[in-house]
Amino acid sequence: xxxxxxxxxxxxxxxxxxxxxxxxxxxxxxxxxxxxxxxxxxxxxxxxxxxxxxxxxxxxxxxxxxxxxxxxxxxxxxxxxxxxxxxxxxxxxxxxxxxxxxxxxxxxxxxxxxxxxxxxxxxxxxxxxxxxxxxxxxxxxxxxxxxxxxxxxxxxxxxxxxxxxxxxxxxxxxxxxxxxxxxxxxxxxxxxxxxxxxxxxxxxxxxxxxxxxxxxxxxxxxxxxxxxxxxxxxxxxxxxxxxxxxxxxxxxxxxxxxxxxxxxxxxxxxxxxxxxxxxxxxxxxxxxxxxxxxxxxxxxxxxxxxxxxxxxxxxxxxxxxxxxxxxxxxxxxxxxxxxxxxxxxxxxxxxxxxxxxxxxxxxxxxxxxxxxxxxxxxxxxxxxxxxxxxxxxxxxxxxxxxxxxxxxxxxxxxxxxxxxxxxxxxxxxxxxxxxxxxxxxxxxxxxxxxxxxxxxxxxxxxxxxxxxxxxxxxxxxxxxxxxxxxxxxxxxxxxxxxxxxxxxxxxx
Amino acid sequence: xxxxxxxxxxxxxxxxxxxxxxxxxxxxxxxxxxxxxxxxxxxxxxxxxxxxxxxxxxxxxxxxxxxxxxxxxxxxxxxxxxxxxxxxxxxxxxxxxxxxxxxxxxxxxxxxxxx
Numbered sequence: 001x002x003x004x005x006x007x008x009x010x011x012x013x014x015x016x017x018x019x020x021x022x023x024x025x026x027x028x029x030x031x032x033x034x035x036x037x038x039x040x041x042x043x044x045x046x047x048x049x050x051x052x053x054x055x056x057x058x059x060x061x062x063x064x065x066x067x068x069x070x071x072x073x074x075x076x077x078x079x080x081x082x083x084x085x086x087x088x089x090x091x092x093x094x095x096x097x098x099x100x101x102x103x104x105x106x107x108x109x110x111x112x113x114x115x116x117x118x119x120x121x122x123x124x125x126x127x128x129x130x131x132x133x134x135x136x137x138x139x140x141x142x143x144x145x146x147x148x149x150x151x152x153x154x155x156x157x158x159x160x161x162x163x164x165x166x167x168x169x170x171x172x173x174x175x176x177x178x179x180x181x182x183x184x185x186x187x188x189x190x191x192x193x194x195x196x197x198x199x200x201x202x203x204x205x206x207x208x209x210x211x212x213x214x215x216x217x218x219x220x221x222x223x224x225x226x227x228x229x230x231x232x233x234x235x236x237x238x239x240x241x242x243x244x245x246x247x248x249x250x251x252x253x254x255x256x257x258x259x260x261x262x263x264x265x266x267x268x269x270x271x272x273x274x275x276x277x278x279x280x281x282x283x284x285x286x287x288x289x290x291x292x293x294x295x296x297x298x299x300x301x302x303x304x305x306x307x308x309x310x311x312x313x314x315x316x317x318x319x320x321x322x323x324x325x326x327x328x329x330x331x332x333x334x335x336x337x338x339x340x341x342x343x344x345x346x347x348x349x350x351x352x353x354x355x356x357x358x359x360x361x362x363x364x365x366x367x368x369x370x371x372x373x374x375x376x377x378x379x380x381x382x383x384x385x386x387x388x389x390x391x392x393x394x395x396x397x398x399x400x401x402x403x404x405x406x407x408x409x410x411x412x413x414x415x416x417x418x419x420x421x422x423x424x425x426x427x428x429x430x431x432x433x434x435x436x437x438x439x440x441x442x443x444x445x446x447x448x449x450x451x452x453x454x455x456x457x458x459x460x461x462x463x464x465x466x467x468x469x470x471x472x473x474x475x476x477x478x479x480x481x482x483x484x485x486x487x488x489x490x491x492x493x494x495x496x497x498x499x500x501x502x503x504x505x506x507x508x
Numbered sequence: 509x510x511x512x513x514x515x516x517x518x519x520x521x522x523x524x525x526x527x528x529x530x531x532x533x534x535x536x537x538x539x540x541x542x543x544x545x546x547x548x549x550x551x552x553x554x555x556x557x558x559x560x561x562x563x564x565x566x567x568x569x570x571x572x573x574x575x576x577x578x579x580x581x582x583x584x585x586x587x588x589x590x591x592x593x594x595x596x597x598x599x600x601x602x603x604x605x606x607x608x609x610x611x612x613x614x615x616x617x618x619x620x621x622x623x
Contacts, residue, residue: 130584137591144598148605156606157618160533163599167540168528170595174588175547181581182554231622 002059004050005072005125007043008082011036012089012118019111026105030097033110037086037093040117044079044086051079052485056492056502058127066503067188071127073503076489077327081124081254084334087471088246089117091464095342096239098460099349104149104237112149116142116243123251127503130177130187132255133170136219140166143248146240147232158232165228169218176211183208190503193262193496201266209264209271213256213278220252222312223282226305230289233304234297234354238345241297245304246338250330253311257326260315261493268318276316280407283309283414290421296344296354296429299421300337303380306414307333313407314395322398324490328483329391332379332475336388339376339468343369346461347429356425361434370430372462375469377426379476381419387475387482394483513553520546531615533603540599544592548585555581 015036022028051057051074061070074082093113100109119139126132144166148159181187183204184195196205214225221229229249233241256275264271286306293299311333314326344354346369351359363370379386382393392415399408475482492498520542527539558577565572607613 130587134587134591137595141595141598144595144602148602151605151609153609154621156602156609157621159602160606160615160618161621163602164528164536164540167595167599168543171540171543171547174544175550178547178551178554178581178584181551181584182556187580235621 002057004043004047005057005059005074008040008047008086008121008125009118011040011043012114012121015039016111016114016118019114020108023108026102029105029110033113034093034097036114037089037117040121041083041086041090044082044121047074048079048083051076052488056498058502066127067186067191070131071188071190071503072125073127073190073499074125075492075499075502076485077254077257077493078124080327080331080485080489081250082121084331085117085120085124085247088243088334088338089113091468092239092243092246092338092342095242095345095461095464099239099345100237101150107149109146109149112142112146113243116146116247120247120251124254127189128187129180129189129192129259133173133177136173136251136255137170139248139251140170143244147236147244149240150237152235154235158235161228162232165218165225169215172211172218173215176208176215179204179211180208188503189258189262190500193500194504196263196266205264206267206270209260209267212259212264213271213275216252216255216259217278218252219249220256220308220312221249221282221305222278222308223285223305226282226286226308229305230298230301233301234295238297238341238348242338242341242345245300245341246334249304249308250311250334253308253330256312257315257323257493261318261323262496262499265496272316272318274316275312276404276407279309279313279316280410281309282306282312283410287414287417287421291417293421294356294428296347296356296359296425297341298354299425300340300344303418303421304337306418307337307380309414310392310395310411313411314398317398317402317404317407319398319402320487320490320494321394321401323493324483324487325391325394325398327486327489328394331482331486332387332391332472335468335471335475336376336379339465339472340373340380342461342465342468343373343376346465347373349461351429351434356428358435359429360432360436361430363430369462370426372465372469373430374426376472377422378419379472381422382415383419385473385476387472387479390476390479390483394486509557510553513549513557517546517549517553520549532613533606533615534613536615537596537599537603541592541596544588544596548588548592551581551584551588555584 015032018032019029056075058071058073060066116139119135119142122135123132123139126135144163147162148155184192186192186195218225233244283306286302290299290302293302310329311326314322348354379388382388396408396411524539524542527535555578558575561576563572563576563579
């Protein structure tokens with residue numbers, strides 16, 4: 001089933017093209033977008049099952065054997081990420097159908113959304129470092145337009161910062177690829193791994209590792225390169241924030257994990273210790289940024305930064321269990337964080353604002369929504385039995401096994417602060433009395449309620465939120481199978497031989 | 509030649525970064541362009557400079573005789589130029605729209621979304 005590897009890229013491409021062809025009709029675009037997303041989810045899940053059962057898959061574009069042609073590889077890690085990409089594409093798509101304004105819809109929201117999914121899938125599946133750059137650019141250009149689509153003042157400001165820093169990162173990435181090619185004479189990642197290992201450890205390899213760390217670090221929003229993220233992620237519509245928060249930084253994390261398990265493993269004492277230190281700083285500064293914020297989505301944006309720290313903590317520890325913990329964490333985080341952004345969009349729709357000071361009383365009006373917020377929020381903070389607990393538990397256990405007690409202390413302290421700021425949102429938005437109602441006479445409370453009810457129940461927006469919350473609970477209740485999957489992926493990552501063989505000899 | 513190009517690339521990086529550190533969004537874009545061009549030249553130089561040896565396989569031989577110019581860096585640069593061109597076009601439109609929406613070229617007046 002070689003075609004299966006290409007489908008996660010091909011399906012969004014075809015869908016986007018069809019959406020562009022049916023430009024005048026929003027209805028057709030909505031239908032096509034939904035249909036394409038469902039197909040993508042089906043294809044990516046099939047790919048995951050296939051890779052789980054039959055081992056790593058690779059396909060050479062145009063029949064040119066590696067390392068001359070462009071290779072697509074799906075190891076368990078890639079397949080898992082593509083599957084989560086498909087899941088997110090589907091759920092956020094449903095949310096978009098219910099919440100996106102007609103103006104954005106008729107200016108190409110759906111085709112851009114599909115192109116974004118295509119770029120992300122491509123980045124996860126490619127086995128060629130220059131091709132990775134190309135997929136990054138595909139993903140970025142779609143995200144640029146999605147970020148600016150609508151042209152509100154805050155969006156333009158956010159987009160300008162987002163575009164600038166991501167372009168700097170791309171220029172750095174491109175330069176590092178050029179130097180890497182000059183050093184090794186190949187671009188195929190498996191071939192690069194072999195050549196870099198034969199060349200042994202040189203100062204140039206360390207320099208390259210650092211260049212890649214900075215280039216991917218900007219995209220992944222690690223300390224001290226994360227400032228573009230909290231300045232821009234809270235500006236576009238909630239559906240766009242949600243898909244960005246779920247996928248874009250995680251592609252950066254994926255690229256970091258890929259190059260620092262496959263290519264730059266000659267000087268682990270230096271590179272991975274540095275990553276570990278950066279991980280701790282990212283966690284701490286991200287969460288401290290979140291604690292002082294008073295706007296729903298700004299808090300969530302800073303929490304993305306903080307959570308990125310956990311994801312690269314496992315990479316920094318660089319043991320089997322730690323990398324498995326990282327992978328588990330990424331999967332958990334994508335689902336939970338996207339869900340929180342979607343909830344923030346619903347509260348905005350119901351109460352008209354993201355400012356926590358102006359929100360309030362949502363629990364008494366919409367207890368169901370409050371529960372749907374509480375599930376991912378507590379999962380983010382790591383309360384058992386939700387998915388976040390097991391994600392953090394596996395990382396902390398790996399940290400203790402490696403006797404890196406300071407990073408464990410940082411991780412635990414940060415999760416306490418995460419709980420604090422989730423509780424803050426809960427208290428301000430859901431639990432306290434509505435400031436608008438409280439300032440009026442007591443009798444008008446029911447009246448206010450009636451007016452709000454009149455806006456209608458946003459079922460279409462609640463379905464994806466409920467689904468993602470359910471998945472969080474399921475991962476928590478059935479943590480072992482998911483962790484086994486992550487462990488299998490980590491085993492492949494920690495033994496680059498498997499990857500190299502799958503690509504260079506076409507064996508699986 | 510390599511030394512000369514190295515200085516040129518360094519100069520382009522320095523000029524690009526300097527322009528990006530300013531407050532004008534117009535200069536920001538020019539800075540970005542210089543950065544991407546510097547990266548292109550860097551790939552070109554890192555891929556070894558070979559003069560007057562096109563990578564053509566002579567008649568009867570199975571492969572080209574070294575030394576020959578490596579075509580891959582040039583292919584990479586070509587791809588990067590195309591991508592850079594598209595991104596530049598988008599960035600220019602973005603800057604124009606930003607100016608229309610906010611009414612200023614000064615980055616210091618765009619702090620509303622910062623934290």
